[in-house]
Amino acid sequence: DIQMTQSPSSLSASVGDRVTITCRASQGINYYLAWFQQKPGKAPKSLIYAASSLQSGVPSRFSGRGSGTEFTLTISSLQPEDFATYFCQQYNKYPLTFGGGTKVEIK
């Protein structure tokens, strides 16, 4: 199985901050990576697919980069509604696997 490792596991930031989350794959996955946002008690929401393509309706302050084994999700200017947990997921090979999550908290 492809292991997905996210870092940090949590971070504290203020509104307006630039935030970057990293996701590393245990083997190359090309660019078949997605990012999800999850708020407490809610279903995950798809933000990005194919490492850098924004899902329809997702604000442009979210961006994704990377290919191979290292990927990043950046929020250019953190907004109050962005405080949540973020997960990466590879879909290059079965079984599909998720990262452990990064919780973004208010400083």
Add this chain to the structure above:
Amino acid sequence: QITLKESGPTLVKPTQTLSLTCTFSGFSLSTYGVGVGWIRQPPGKALEWLGIIYWDDDKRYSPSLESRLTITKDTSKNKVVLTMTNMDPVDTATYYCAHGRYYYDSGSYYVEFDYWGQGTLVTVSS
């Protein structure tokens, strides 16, 4: 507008079989390139992919759970059913279904999840 909703028992006893239904709208599971997947999340833990069924009835399962899982579809009723046998307390989790977009790229096929249901919490306890 694509929506999905999971339903089923909230409490099952150890060794019992769990059956969850995903009822969806806004798409057809008879359309080429469509799949419905199942993912679970134990309390406070990460997401775990369980399996997926495609428009052509092809199925893929997590190898670690494959012997316990069955996914079926009723295209006419817009429903997908997940069955998991021999439930154990470690299977306590929120179970989600999700719409999968299956597509061809650079010589292979891939599936990405774009819409998810709200999830249903299943507790396994005697």
